[in-house]
Amino acid sequence: xxxxxxxxxxxxxxxxEVFARKARIDPLHLVGSVVAPDADxxxxxxxxxxxxxxWCEMAIVRKDDVIRLWAPGEA
Amino acid sequence: MPSSAExxxxxxxxxxxxxxxxxxxxxxxxxxxxxxVSGDTELISAPAYYLAAKRAPSINAFxxxxxxxxxxxxxxxxxxxxxxELGEDQENLIFSRDPKSFRYPYxxxxxxxxxxxxVVANGxxxxxGFCLLGDIHDKCSYGPWKRGLNKVMLEENFxxxxxxxxxxxxxxxxxAAKDELQRAVDWMFPLSxxxxxxxxxxxxxxxxxxxxxxxxTNDQLRQWWLSTVVPYCEQIGxxxxxxxxxxxxxxxxxxxxxxxxxxxxxxxxxxxxxxSTWDDVLARWRARGPRxxxxxxxxxxxxxxxxxxxxxxx
Numbered sequence: 001x002x003x004x005x006x007x008x009x010x011x012x013x014x015x016x017e018v019f020a021r022k023a024r025i026d027p028l029h030l031v032g033s034v035v036a037p038d039a040d041x042x043x044x045x046x047x048x049x050x051x052x053x054x055w056c057e058m059a060i061v062r063k064d065d066v067i068r069l070w071a072p073g074e075a
Numbered sequence: 076m077p078s079s080a081e082x083x084x085x086x087x088x089x090x091x092x093x094x095x096x097x098x099x100x101x102x103x104x105x106x107x108x109x110x111x112v113s114g115d116t117e118l119i120s121a122p123a124y125y126l127a128a129k130r131a132p133s134i135n136a137f138x139x140x141x142x143x144x145x146x147x148x149x150x151x152x153x154x155x156x157x158x159x160e161l162g163e164d165q166e167n168l169i170f171s172r173d174p175k176s177f178r179y180p181y182x183x184x185x186x187x188x189x190x191x192x193x194v195v196a197n198g199x200x201x202x203x204g205f206c207l208l209g210d211i212h213d214k215c216s217y218g219p220w221k222r223g224l225n226k227v228m229l230e231e232n233f234x235x236x237x238x239x240x241x242x243x244x245x246x247x248x249x250x251a252a253k254d255e256l257q258r259a260v261d262w263m264f265p266l267s268x269x270x271x272x273x274x275x276x277x278x279x280x281x282x283x284x285x286x287x288x289x290x291x292t293n294d295q296l297r298q299w300w301l302s303t304v305v306p307y308c309e310q311i312g313x314x315x316x317x318x319x320x321x322x323x324x325x326x327x328x329x330x331x332x333x334x335x336x337x338x339x340x341x342x343x344x345x346x347x348x349x350x351s352t353w354d355d356v357l358a359r360w361r362a363r364g365p366r367x368x369x370x371x372x373x374x375x376x377x378x379x380x381x382x383x384x385x386x387x388x389x
Contacts, residue, residue, distance in 0.1 A: 006159060006165070007164070007166070008166065009166060009378065009381060009382045009385060010385060030222075031225075031226065032153065032223060032226065033156065035156065035159070048145070048149075049149045049152060050149075050226065051149075052226045052229045052230055053229075071093070071094065072091075072093040072094070072097075072218075073093070073094075073096075073097060
């Protein structure tokens with residue numbers, strides 16, 4: 001089990017990072033994450049959970065697909 | 076794992092902690108405890124508000140109530156997901172714990188039965204949440220939680236506005252509606268004052284303050300709450316048992332009743348003639364109030380039904 005896989009009653013679920021921005025001038029930034037069994041549900045969860053703004057763009061990415069060069073404290 | 080001297084230095088420098096590899100076991104334990112209180116409080120507000128939201132006076136008002144409940148569930152999700160990243164089992168935390176072990180303020184155990192009580196809860200309880208979480212948002216040393224609270228603060232502000240707008244409208248309408256508002260305020264005000272916990276002179280030491288999991292003491296948070304709620308209630312013509320005094324050139328909010336004192340949960344009545352001790356209050360909190368088991372069952376039962384059905388299918 002990798003660091004971003006979690007157990008749910010319906011089986012295994014993975015973590016997706018949620019990115020969004022309010023205006024075209026803004027950079028896309030991390031607003032949170034969701035844990036879902038597949039990308040379709042992850043999209044639904046992201047839309048329902050992070051609805052605090054009228055985002056002009058929202059995107060999700062599997063956390064495992066993020067390639068980290070270094071973490072805080074490692075630079 | 077950092078040495079405890081390295082860790083202390085990091086906390087003192089104001090730097091954010093970003094992962095378990097940067098924590099001491101004591102910090103991790105205190106962080107988890109603080110997150111459980113926050114997650115449980117957000118989660119239980121959903122069934123607590125739902126009972127009253129069903130009594131909304133219009134479809135629009137009902138939609139607002141439901142939107143608030145949906146926000147609270149998302150806030151709970153943020154806290155529980157951080158706990159999950161810290162190694163806790165989220166489903167166990169929410170669905171398999173004993174109702175009495177949930178760590179939310181006692182106030183939510185007293186049923187909110189009318190729309191009026193719901194809007195006072197938005198005005199008082201969400202204000203308490205706003206003070207507590209605003210302080211954490213401002214001071215918290217754990218990066219993921221500090222960032223997660225951006226969304227929470229925006230939305231708590233909206234809940235508070237719903238509470239205040241409705242309280243003002245009900246008060247202005249006068250008559251029986253205003254009497255009902257005053258009755259709700261009479262029992263909900265002291266419950267919210269109690270929300271912030273033991274007074275500073277009873278609480279010897281705060282690990283949460285030491286680890287910068289919060290920045291203000293219980294009494295400082297209580298004063299902050301009083302400084303927003305009391306003037307607002309006075310402004311809209313609602314009586315509250317507290318007043319402002321000036322001491323050493325500073326505004327201090329004083330309660331007009333013995334704190335703590337006896338509370339009859341069944342009749343939603345405070346007995347200002349009968350002061351109690353903090354041991355009595357702690358015993359009442361630990362025993363939990365009227366709706367505890369029912370509210371926890373609302374989400375736990377459905378989960379176990381789902382699990383049963385799911386296991387039969389597969």
